[in-house]
Amino acid sequence: MFDRIYIEAAVREHPRTLTLIEHYPKAERIHCERYGEIFNPNRQNFRIQKQNPALILAEKPGTRVLPTPPGYGLGADRHYYFSHMLNCLYDCRYCFLQGMYQSANYILFVNFEDFQADIRATAENQPDQQHFFFSGYDCDSLAMDGVTGFADSFLPVFENLPNAWLELRTKSVNIKPLLSRTPHPNVVAAFSLNPEPIAKSVEHRAPPLPTRINALRKLAEAGWKVGLRFDPLIHFENCVKIYQDFIDHVFDSIPEEAIHSITLGSFRSPKNVFKKMESLHPEEPLFMGNLELQNGMVSYNKPIETELFESAKERILSHASEDCFFPCQ
C-alpha cells in the first residue's frame, strides 16, 4: 500500500512504528528529524502526491486535544477534536483537507498513548461535565484502521470515562473493529452521507453509498450508536428533490433507536482554503458557480443555501426529533 515510509527520529524505536514498518517490508524507509521537513515545505504538488501518498510516522508533541470551533457541537457541555492522523485516504473534492496542507502524504502520529492521556486528563479535570471528542477532523477515523489499529487502541479508553464521548467520523465500511467489540454507549460511529450522484462524482475513492448505508445498518443492528452527517450539502441540478428522497432512504434503512445524532451543513470553506482547492482542480464544477464570499467564508449564495438547507432540515425533522438534530451553519 505504501511505497515510501518516512520515520521521524523520535519514533524510530516506538513499538507502533516497528509493527507498522513490518507490515510494509517492501516500502522504502526514509529517516527524518521532524515530520515538518517533509510535510511543510511549500514547493510541493498536492494533486500529484495524492496519486500515491507516502506514510510519515511521527510524534505529536504539544497540545493534542483542542476545542472545536463554535457551532460544531452535539449537545455535550464541551466539545473537542484530536487528530491522530493528518490527511485522508479518500479524495472528496469538497473536503477542506485538500486546501489545508502543502503535502498529500499521510502523517500518522504513533504516540496514541499521549493522546489518550490528554483525553483522560480533559475528562477527569471536569468530572461533572459531559465531554465530546471528535476523532475524524483531519482524517477519516476508520479508513486506515487496518493499518493504524486506532479503534482497538482508543475505544477502551472511553469504557472507563463515563463523562466522555467519542465520535468516529468516517466514510469507511471497515467496521470490523467495532463489530468485534461489545457496543459502547459513549461511542458514536458517524457516517458522512451524500446522495448517490454526489458520492459518485465528487467523493473519489470513498466506498459507494449503498455499502456505507449497509455498514451503518449493521452497526445499528449490532447495538452501536450511529450518527448521520448530511454535511456538506451540495447544490446541483434537482438537488432539493434528490436530497429529500435520499434522506427518506437513509432513515428507512437505519433503525431509529440507534440514531444518536444528525448533523446538517451546507458546503462552506474558508476563503484561503477554497482558493487552494480551486487551484488544484480548476476544472471542477463544484468550485465554479453560485458561490459567494461572506465574512471570509465561501459558500452558496443565500437563496440557494437557504432553499437546500431548509428543505433538507424539514425532511430530517419529519423522521427525527429536534433533540438529536444539530445544524452546522
Add this chain to the structure above:
Amino acid sequence: MLHLSIALHCEAHGIIAHYGMKPTGGHGRAQFFEGENARLAITGVGALNSAIATTALGCRYPNTEAIWLNLGICGHLDAPIGETFIANRISSDNYRDTLYPQLPWKSAFNGIELMTLSAPSADYQPEQAFDMEGFGFYKAALAFASTEFIHCIKVVSDNAAQPADPHFDKKAIARMIKNHIPAIETLCTNIGQSRPRKAGSDWFNRFSERANAQFAFTETETHQLNKSLAQLDALFKQNEKDKTDLLLSTDSNKKRFLTQLQSAIDHSSARNIC
C-alpha cells in the same frame, strides 16, 4: 522538456548524443546545450557551481513544465560500481537543511540518502551516497519546479573497495551513465504523465482575443474574464461554446458582458457537478 544539470562533460557525453544536443552558449563557467526535448547545463564540480548553472539554465529557458534532473557519479560504501540510485533525502556538509524529493511511485532505481560534500572523501558511510553537486542543484531547481519534478540520479563510481581515483577513467564514466539513459527516460515519462493536464483550448484563446478587442478591461476584469473563460471551457460542450460567442456580438456593455458569463457558469455548473 527535460532540464539536466551535470557536473562534467564526460558524464554528459551520452546525454548530449542521445538527445542530439547542440551548444547554445554559457553562463560563467557553465556550458549550455539544447536538443528538441532536453536542455543541459554542464555546471562544473561543486554545489555552488551546480546551483549557479541550474539557476542560469532556469532563467535562460523559463519552462514551468520542465522536469529537472541532476545526473552524475557518487561514492558509496559497498554498492557495486555502476549501480544507480535516486536520492530520497539530500543533505549537505555545509547547510542545515535536509531536502526530500517526492516521487509518487516506486522508481526502477533504489532510493538513497545523498550527502553533498564540499570536498572529495573516502570516508564512506553506510546507506548513504556521496556527491558534490546534488544539494546545490536541488536548492536552485526548487525556484523553478515543485519537488515532484526535481530529482538527483547518481551512478556509483567508487566505493570502499575501489576508492575514488583523482584521475578517473572518463570513458568508463561516460559508458556507465549512457547505460542508464533508457531507465532515466522511463522515469521522466512517468514523472511527466503524473502532471495534471492543463485545460485551455482554441476556443478560449479565440474568445479571449475577441473580448479584449471589443472591451478595454482593467487588470481585475482581465483576471475575471480569464477565470470565467477557463471555467466555461471546462463546463461547456462545443455547441454551447458557440452560443456563448453570441454574447460578444450582442452585448456592448463590459460589466454586463462579464455578468452574463458568470450567469452562464452559475447555470451550467449545477448541471455538471454530477
